[in-house]
Amino acid sequence: MHSRRASVDRLTTWLLGSRLSVPEAIAVQLMNGLFTSVPIFLGGIMNISAVAAVAASRHPSAAFIGWLLFEIALGMLRLAILxxxxxxxxxxxxxxxxxxxxxxxxxxxxVGFGTYLCITSGDWVLATIACLSAAAMVCGICLRNFGTPRLAAIMVFLALLPCVVAGLRTAEPIMPIISVQLPIFFLTIFSASYSLHRMMVSRMTALNDLQRSELLNQTILQASPDYTLILDPTDRVIFCNRPNSADSDQDSLMGREWMGLLPEEDHALGIQALEDAKAGKSANLVTHHFDASGRKRWFDIIVNEICDGSGRLIVVSRDITHQKKSEEEAIWMARHDALTGLPNRALLQDRLDQMLDDAGPAMTGALLIVDVDNFKSINDTLGHDAGDALLCAFADHLRAAAAGDDIVARTGGDEFALILAARSDAEVERTAEKIFERLREPFAHGGRLIDCGASIGASFIPRDGKLRSEIMKAADIALYAAKAGGRAQLRIFEPAMMVEVDRHQTMIASARYALQCDTIIPHYQPKISLRTSQVVGFEALLRWRDRDGELRHPGLIQAAFGDPVLSGPLSERMLERILDDVGHWVQAGIAFGHVAINVTAADFRRGGFVETILPRLGARGVPPSCIQIEVTETVFLGQSAEDVKDALRRLSDHGIRIALDDFGTGYASLSHLNQFPVNLLKIDRSFVEKIGSNADAEAISATVINLGHCLGLEVVAEGVETADQEMHLMAMGCDTGQGFLYSKAMPMEDVEAFLAFRSRTVPRRERLASG
Known part of the structure; x- marks a missing residue:
């Protein structure tokens, strides 16, 4: 046991000891250096593990995978020992x-084994990575083990010897030459390790340490990708390092004044940088120059004084041309539309602000807001590719119509804007006519011709506002007026347009208030059989209470029905209230017949209407026969017509009857009556109110009634207000009447009393008539 311990001690002393005679304390510190330099230690483990992982991913063989697993296990063990x-x-x-x-x-x-595998794999990308990594590992070995030169020498030998063998075994001509050079590299590394060791333990290595330090600084300087100059006290170049350039190119700068290398417009910055550096400050400036090919290159320059008392300056220049180009591209992208290449809203707003700042009392320009008509329909019908192509073509038309100094921008979606140097309505109208003329040319995409129109709203600068927001709002209001007037036209802002906008906003605000305060209330107008005078059902009509509690008609919130945010909640609130009322009547045993609910095309487009209403009926115990769905002719038109047909058919299959409202006033055809599951036709009140005074209205009403009966449909006349109208409708054979002659729409609480009143009075009227 004692001899074994002695052998271990001798091995430790030889492997970790020094040829120099050093005190015991220093020897212990040198050996304990094995547990210092943690970043180098971890860097070595992680670097070789990363190389092994790359090798295993590129060549998932047993050898590479085994190497990776071994490196991971060995690294964990060494870390634990550390x-x-x-x-x-x-x-x-x-x-x-x-x-x-x-x-x-x-x-x-x-490390050497893995490098051997990589070099002999034939994958020169992997071999290059492994060789660079092995070189880095050798550097790390020498740096970390300066206190144990023998250990460092052995580790370098073990790491590089397999590279020599691998180089001799490859078919690449250059590799054997490198393999011959590696032993020289071994000797150089060994010499460096022992020199570094002597430097740390002996005063005699101090001079060598200084020489190595200067050599290291020079190597770092020459290996740097930055442009490095050293200036003498007169600001002339005495050293030049230009990466990737010939010695002759570097020599050409020697002796030249540094200021002469800067463009004239940056001389003031250069002088200030030199003064700051000589004052002990770090100076910085960004400048440019044109290279031999005429390309503009940008440099970030730092000037510092060399701290050796010589008065020399070091100038480090980093090529930031790529960064500068990226910044310019980022700035351009931030201020332009990626699809059309036009300026975006931010650039447009800046130009408006500039014009307003420079504007005098006279008009200096005009802002035009241009909106593509029916773009959503085109986009939905032909796809987003067609929509994008249309927007690009639209942008080209606007560019062609604008003058050279005019600004054409895309402000978002299908909306564009122009800033014109216009001072009169006539100039704006001429530009608008150019736009309309260009848009009359059909746009072709995918073998199809697409008509593209536009609505234009215009405001004048600074007549219509002193602030950018006021100018843009005025143009938006004019655009709203153009759309409301039938689209495909120009409207120039007038103060009177604000009235219509205010009315629209008031409607939206009132509808939002009614939803928030839950004042949406369904009222019910009775539908009377013209043959028996009995109540056969009701139509649910929307009513709402304003802030003063007054009951209002839906016409005062008409704009909300076309608002994508409010229309859905309004329909949903009405449906819930109606179904609650119908459920109450069913539970109370009230014979109300049925309730007709108005459903819009938007309700069907939102999807899930059938899936929503049927479970709600079941939850309230309401038979489907108690509900009718009233739709207008617009639900039969458009891209979603097939989905609407499917929804109506499913409702009909469950016993819910379908009524076609306002028949004869829109675009419905006889084919729609045949294609869609319609059970009832409703004659619009615009015809009924003229019965008895207009022969055409009577003829149309009679035709609708006869048509409905021929198709087996029930016919309902809306807006019956006089007994004379009722008699004419009865004579025509109309089935049902609805209007003020019988009753106005009433709240849910009055329905039961109305039904009781009708049951008492109608039989008496019939008996009196027969007597």
Whole structure:
């Protein structure tokens, strides 16, 4: 046991010792260096593990995978020994130096083995990575083990010897030459390790340390990708390092004044930088120059004084041309639309602000807001590719119509804007006519011709506002007026347009208030059989209460029904209230017939209407026959017509009858009556109110009634207000009447009393008529 211990001690002394005679304390510190330099230690483990992982991913063979697993396991073991040794040193105990040294040798051998595998794999990308990594590992070995030169030499040998063997075994002509050079590299590394060791333990190595330091600085300087100049006290170049350039190019700068290298417009910045550097400050400036090919290159320059008392300056210039180009591209992208290449809203707003700042009392320009008509329909019908192509073509038309100094921008979606140097309505109208003329040319996409129109709203600068927001709002209001007036036209802002906008906003605000305060209330107008005078059902009509509690008609919130945010909640609130009322009547045993609910095309487009209403009826115990769905002719038109047909058919299959409202006033055809599951036709009130005074209205009403009966449909006349109208409808054979003649729409609480009143009075009227 004693002899074994002695052998271990001799091995430890030889492997980790020094040829120099040093005190015991220094020798212990040198050996304990195995547990210092943690960043280098971790960097080596992670670097070689990363190389092994790359190798295993590129060549998932047993050898590479085994190498990766071995590196991971060995790294974890060495890390554990390192942590244990550092704790032992802090506690004053002897760390496991020999074990750590042996594991370091095993690790160096694994580096060499893995590099051997990479070089002989034939994958020169992997071989290059492995060789660079091995070189880095050798540097790390020497730096970390300066206190144990023999260990460093052995580790370098174990790491590089397999590279020599691998180089001799490859078919690449250059590799054997490198393999011959590697032994020289071995000797150089060994010499560096022992020199570094002597420097640390002996005063005689101080001069050598200084020489190595200067050499290292020079190497770093020459290896740097930055342009480095050293200036003498007169600001002339005495040293030049230009990366990737010939010696002659560098010599051409020697002796020249540094200021002469800067563009004239940056001389003031250069003078200030030199003064700051000579004052002990770090100076910085960004400048440019044109290279031999005429390309503009940008440089970020730092000037500092060399701290050796010589008065020399070091100038480091970094090529930031790529960064500058990226910044310029980013700035351009931030101010332009990626699809059309036009300026975006931010650039447009800046130009408006500038014009307003420079504007005098006279008009200096005009802002045009241009909106593509029916773009959503085109986009939905032909796809987003067609929509994008249309927007690009639209942008080209606007560019062609604008003058050279005019600004054309895309402000978002299908909306564009122009800033014109216009001072009169006539100039704006001429530009608008150019736009309309260009848009009359059909746009072709995918073998199809697409008509593209536009609505234009215009405001004048600064007549219509002193602020950018006021100018843009005025143009938006004019655009709203153009759309409301039938689209495909120009409207120039007038103060009177604000009235219509205010009315629209008031409607939206009132609808939002009614939803928030839950004042949406359904009222019910009775539908009377013209043959028996009995109540056969009701139509649910929307009513709402304003802030003063007054009951209002839906016409005062008409704009909300076309608002994508409010229309859905309004329909949903009405449906819930109606179904609650119908459920109450069913539970109370009230014979109300049915309730007709108005459903819009938007309700069907939102999807899930059938899936929503049927379970709600079941939850309230309401038979489907108690509900009718009233739709207008617009639901039969458009891209979603097939989905609407499917929804109506499913409702009809469950016993819900379908009524076609306002028949004869829109675009419905007889084919729609045949294609869609319609059970009832409703004659619009615009015809009924003229019965008895207009022969055409009577003829149309009679035709609708006869048509409905021929198709087996029930016919309902809306807006019956006089007994004379009722008699004419009865004579025509109309089935049902609805209007003020019978009753106005009433709240849910009055329905039961109305039904009771009708049941008492209608039979009496019939008996009196027969008597």
């Amino acid at each position: 942590v244990h040794g550092r704790r032992a040193i802090r506690a004053g105990r002897t760390p496991p130096c020999l074990l750590s040294a042996l594991l370091s040798c095993v690790w160096a051998g694994s």
